[in-house]
Amino acid sequence: MNHDCHYHPGEAARWHCSECQVHYCSRCLPEADPGSRQALCPKCNKAMKYLGSGNEVVPFWQRLGSFFRYPFHAAPMTVIAICTFVPALMQSAITSIVMGALLSLALLKYNYAVISHTAEGHMMPPPLSMAFGGAGINTVVMQFLVIAAVIAIIMASGMFGGPIVMMLVIAFAVLAMPASIMILAMEQSAGPAINPINLASLIARIGTPYFLLYGYLILLMLASGAAQQFAFAHFPATISQPVSGFLSSTFTLILFHMLGYLLFQYQEELGFVAELQEEDNGPMHDMHHRDRTRRVDADIDMHLKDGHYDRVESILKEQLKRDAHNPARLGQLYKLLMARRDVEQLYQYHPRLLAWLAERNDGEGIDEMISAILEAEPTFRLEDPELAVRCANALYHRKHYKMVLRLLQDFHKRFPDSQEVAPAYLLAAKTLANGMGQWEKASAFLTFIRRRCLTHPLHEQVDTYLAQARQKQPLQGPKASFGIDESGL
Numbered sequence: 001m002n003h004d005c006h007y008h009p010g011e012a013a014r015w016h017c018s019e020c021q022v023h024y025c026s027r028c029l030p031e032a033d034p035g036s037r038q039a040l041c042p043k044c045n046k047a048m049k050y051l052g053s054g055n056e057v058v059p060f061w062q063r064l065g066s067f068f069r070y071p072f073h074a075a076p077m078t079v080i081a082i083c084t085f086v087p088a089l090m091q092s093a094i095t096s097i098v099m100g101a102l103l104s105l106a107l108l109k110y111n112y113a114v115i116s117h118t119a120e121g122h123m124m125p126p127p128l129s130m131a132f133g134g135a136g137i138n139t140v141v142m143q144f145l146v147i148a149a150v151i152a153i154i155m156a157s158g159m160f161g162g163p164i165v166m167m168l169v170i171a172f173a174v175l176a177m178p179a180s181i182m183i184l185a186m187e188q189s190a191g192p193a194i195n196p197i198n199l200a201s202l203i204a205r206i207g208t209p210y211f212l213l214y215g216y217l218i219l220l221m222l223a224s225g226a227a228q229q230f231a232f233a234h235f236p237a238t239i240s241q242p243v244s245g246f247l248s249s250t251f252t253l254i255l256f257h258m259l260g261y262l263l264f265q266y267q268e269e270l271g272f273v274a275e276l277q278e279e280d281n282g283p284m285h286d287m288h289h290r291d292r293t294r295r296v297d298a299d300i301d302m303h304l305k306d307g308h309y310d311r312v313e314s315i316l317k318e319q320l321k322r323d324a325h326n327p328a329r330l331g332q333l334y335k336l337l338m339a340r341r342d343v344e345q346l347y348q349y350h351p352r353l354l355a356w357l358a359e360r361n362d363g364e365g366i367d368e369m370i371s372a373i374l375e376a377e378p379t380f381r382l383e384d385p386e387l388a389v390r391c392a393n394a395l396y397h398r399k400h401y402k403m404v405l406r407l408l409q410d411f412h413k414r415f416p417d418s419q420e421v422a423p424a425y426l427l428a429a430k431t432l433a434n435g436m437g438q439w440e441k442a443s444a445f446l447t448f449i450r451r452r453c454l455t456h457p458l459h460e461q462v463d464t465y466l467a468q469a470r471q472k473q474p475l476q477g478p479k480a481s482f483g484i485d486e487s488g489l
């Protein structure tokens with residue numbers, strides 16, 4: 001019987017806590033390792049039972065019939081027919097060989113498309129274009145690199161380790177070949193596909209089914225060989241050659257489809273492949289840090305769905321103590337506090353929340369938040385001149401002109417020494433002129449800049465603005481110059 005996740009209906013449960021009687025999906029337990037099948041309950045911290053992911057996907061040995069039907073669809077049949085019969089129709093031997101080589105590449109490319117297509121859960125073959133289009137050709141190139149590397153490794157092991165070591169390496173290479181193809185199809189890079197650690201852990205994670213699949217692969221190859229032999233024994237070479245090519249291509253396609261299905265069936269357990277790669281590139285603590293972040297996200301999600309808003313709030317505050325300006329956490333806190341209309345906390349966190357909103361140019365959000373605070377605390381003012389100007393800018397662009405003027409009120413008296421006075425009053429002038437059509441008041445602010453902000457770079461432009469205000473034109477900065485002196489032209 002399959003259960004859904006308690007917090008994500010529609011998502012199949014992977015874990016069950018017998019203590020709390022709660023089912024969890026993998027989104028609820030981002031830190032859990034499905035490979036080791038161990039996870040602790042986020043509520044009571046006790047070990048949970050792993051329900052597995054295989055229980056939603058029919059194991060491959062129960063649907064062998066559909067594997068054999070797989071090649072008999074229009075797209076794969078066309079690919080196989082073109083790739084096996086066209087070279088045989090060629091007049092000269094050379095064109096036939098060249099054509100044959102090119103078409104085998106296309107066939108191989110199509111086979112790799114089959115693996116990744118199946119691994120994504122598509123049980124119908126990929127379209128024809130996957131064989132003859134340009135995309136995916138690098139996987140084929142990588143496959144040749146892998147083969148070359150494996151041959152080189154076998155030779156080297158024979159040269160430096162003697163015949164016994166070489167035999168062991170060959171045995172491992174043969175056993176790991178399907179695993180290597182699977183990794184190559186998913187990672188599209190040769191390195192991971194020959195890394196013995198990757199190969200061994202993939203085989204270990206899949207466990208017995210891998211060897212079962214291996215058995216089927218051998219059977220398939222024997223069957224294909226027998227069928228080809230039959231063709232050669234009973235038909236002339238002109239018929240038996242293409243027929244045998246057709247048969248082997250069909251069997252190969254079934255084989256690649258099976259490999260893809262195994263990836264699909266064990267997708268959860270195999271997530272490790274990509275992770276293993278990341279581990280090599282970055283320091284371990286990065287990964288732990290990311291795991292912790294995902295755990296916190298999952299906790300927040302669960303508590304929100306349980307209606308434990310106080311819990312969410314304290315988690316967010318705790319996180320913000322460690323990382324004061326974490327944008328994701330500030331965003332979550334902003335949404336939570338606004339939804340709860342928690343004016344007291346909004347006031348307490350307003351410098352950081354407003355800075356976050358200003359960073360995103362979210363004039364709407366700034367207006368809503370300041371309005372909420374002002375309702376409870378009509379004398380509220382921003383104490384940081386730079387933040388006030390940034391917020392006012394965002395508000396101006398969303399046409400919240402009253403709020404702009406409110407933030408910039410008495411700016412020069414409150415922050416007499418601030419460098420922000422000039423930009424603040426230019427913004428006030430623009431708001432009055434462009435937004436509210438009050439040219440005289442706008443001129444008063446501009447005049448203030450001209451008289452009092454002599455050292456600010458904006459001072460140079462203030463005459464342009466004043467001229468525009470006199471003519472009741474929208475206030476716009478001087479045209480951008482590209483630093484070319486016209487007299488020099």
Ligand SMILES: [Zn+2]
Pocket residue numbers: 017018019020021041042043044045046
């Ligand atoms: Zn529990």
Ligand SMILES: [Zn+2]
Pocket residue numbers: 005006007008011024025026027028
């Ligand atoms: Zn869930």
